[in-house]
Amino acid sequence: MYSIGDLSRRTGVKIPTIRYYEQMGLIEAPERSEGNQRRYEKRELERLAFIRHARDLGLSIEAIRDLLALSEHPERPCGEADRIATEHLAAVREKIARLRKLEVELERIVACHGDHTIGDCYVIRALADHSMCESEH
């Protein structure tokens, strides 16, 4: 039997976040002590660790909810789980691509260094005028 604090310490998930996950339906409402405090079993510790890891990998709450539901049925085919992970990977790649474009533009923009005034500042001028950029973003 773990208290919410035990769970928090063991998984690194903050206490309000655990309660939030309960509200969001990722964790079932656990049993309560006589004084109405949450008491967890090992199952829920593992479930929370799963959630934590999936969040660290950037999966959305919704995706995690689906994955948890799938994991309750070990005999079913896993196409759906693979699809969720594959789609997430694609989303991560898109984000990287977008950020790389920003990186390129920002590098050009901050390349102006030295002693000068706001009036001459390339940063300010570049922000005022997208046509100075080399790509869309």
Added chain:
Amino acid sequence: MYSIGDLSRRTGVKIPTIRYYEQMGLIEAPERSEGNQRRYEKRELERLAFIRHARDLGLSIEAIRDLLALSEHPERPCGEADRIATEHLAAVREKIARLRKLEVELERIVACHGDHTIGDCYVIRALADHSMCESEH
């Protein structure tokens, strides 16, 4: 004299967003028509284009507020503007680095494809156990 709709069309910033920027102090409250509708000058069109471009480059509202304030003083040195841009570039690079790590892990995780069940699914097992990962994230 532009209406809020003109401004929106010319900058690509949605009308509620323009009002939001006014609330956030990025744009001064403009003059109003007799019927209480916003009426903008060219100055504000340029200011909004600046904001839009800075947002497209990922700068925060707060950073943009500072940059706009700086741009009112063309005679001052531009160290602060350069600093804001440089810090933002660093933040973008950090995000990219983080996402690249996720990309690597996710690639490994989704590499399991084929005919199998949830019980054997590498996606599910990898999410349940961070020690199967090659890096921290």
Added chain:
DNA sequence: CCTCATATCTATAGTCGCTGGAGTGTTTAG
């Protein structure tokens, strides 16, 4: 058993940067 520090409870509001809707009033072209 009592006290007290610590832990936990609920409910609510705030974060960021918008976005959308309801319900009402204004402007403009025909």
Added chain:
DNA sequence: CTAAACACTCCAGCGACTATAGATATGAGG
């Protein structure tokens, strides 16, 4: 003059937490 298009304010919602406030519970030492 009418009707369409436009704009107004206020408020709620997104996602994934995080942080308060004020009340109650738990557990260890005396």
